[in-house]
Amino acid sequence: xxxxxxxPDLNLQNEIDICLNQCRLKIDVKKTQxxxxxxxxxxxxxxxxxxxxxxxxxxxxxxxxxxxTNGKLAPVLLxxxxxxSPQIFQTLSSFxxxxxxxxxxxxxxxVYRIYKLCHIWNDNIFYLGKGICFDFRKRMFIFNxxxxxxxxxxxxxxxxxxxxxxGVTTCTEIISFVYQNEVVSQERIRALVKQLRDKLPYDLxxxxxxxxxxxxxxxxx
Numbered sequence: 001x002x003x004x005x006x007x008p009d010l011n012l013q014n015e016i017d018i019c020l021n022q023c024r025l026k027i028d029v030k031k032t033q034x035x036x037x038x039x040x041x042x043x044x045x046x047x048x049x050x051x052x053x054x055x056x057x058x059x060x061x062x063x064x065x066x067x068x069t070n071g072k073l074a075p076v077l078l079x080x081x082x083x084x085s086p087q088i089f090q091t092l093s094s095f096x097x098x099x100x101x102x103x104x105x106x107x108x109x110x111v112y113r114i115y116k117l118c119h120i121w122n123d124n125i126f127y128l129g130k131g132i133c134f135d136f137r138k139r140m141f142i143f144n145x146x147x148x149x150x151x152x153x154x155x156x157x158x159x160x161x162x163x164x165x166x167g168v169t170t171c172t173e174i175i176s177f178v179y180q181n182e183v184v185s186q187e188r189i190r191a192l193v194k195q196l197r198d199k200l201p202y203d204l205x206x207x208x209x210x211x212x213x214x215x216x217x218x219x220x221x
Contacts (some may be wrong), residue, residue, distance in 0.1 A: 001029040001118065003045050004155075006035060007054040007079060016166060019107045020114065038063055045072040049118050054079035059091045068096065075117040077101065126201045134158055142200040153178055154196045161215045163204065170212040 002021075005216070007013055015030040018026045030048075032038075035055065041048075045115040051067060051074060060079060067076065075098035082103050093101065101115055104114045112127030131144040139155040141148040150158065161169050175184050178192070193213060197205055206216040 001049050002030065003050045003052060003114070004038065005031050005040065005052045006033070006038065007031075007035050007052070015107050016110055019111050035063060039066065043072050044071060048072065048074055050074055050114060051076045052079065052114075053077070054081070056101050057103045058084070058088060061095060064095060064097070075099070076209075077117060079103065106131070116211060124159075126159075134162065141200060146201060148199055148201070150196070150199060152200065153192060157192055157196055161213060163217050168208050168214045170210045173212070183206075 006015055010033060013029070017027075017029045018032065020029065030041075035151060038051075042068065051072075053063060053076060055063065055078070058080060064076060072074070076096070078092070078097045078100045080100060080102045087096065091102075098117055101110055101113055102121075108127055108131070108163070110171040112133075115127060126134045128134070128137075132142065134141050136155055136159045138152045139152065141150060157174060163177075170181055171186060171189050174189055175181060191199070193205060193207070197203070206214050208214060
């Protein structure tokens with residue numbers, strides 16, 4: 001996977017690059033501080049899965065039009081400086097940016113946005129938003145300053161739900177993933193779901209009666 005990343009802050013770019021590659025398999029991040037460099041990539045635009053742009057004038061669509069004109073429909077994440085006037089949003093609302101993030105954000109927050117835009121999840125770390133993530137390896141759910149340690153099966157259940165984030169996870173899938181196909185009653189699954197819900201700081205799991213369970217993260221739109 002390859003990302004084009006334009007931002008004048010090289011330190012920020014490096015921090016995000018490191019975080020991405022600690023959390024997933026190798027992601028190739030092309031970092032540049034010069035807006036003109038995007039035009040040198042005309043023959044290689046198809047290689048990019050995401051464009052992250054911090055533009056001097058975000059109301060100027062020249063770079064966005066260049067990307068779209070050359071047939072590249074990969075998502076574009078626009079970074080805005082906090083000094084920009086709020087009126088800029090009215091102008092940007094008519095442009096085809098897929099997402100907008102305003103500095104100063106945490107590295108974890110933009111990594112979450114990148115995962116969301118590229119429809120990818122890490123196998124072990126799942127970001128839900130600023131200050132909210134689940135680290136399967138440590139069996140830790142992090143909610144701002146709270147670090148909630150989960151039991152082994154609770155962590156397996158939560159990972160199982162995350163791996164099917166956009167769909168409903170059936171009880172059969174839970175039995176296979178969490179219990180390794182052990183003979184398990186519906187009551188035991190419901191008890192595990194309740195046990196996990198009781199530990200989480202907000203309502204993250206929705207029940208679909210007769211179907212299964214799904215992650216529903218209403219804190220992040």
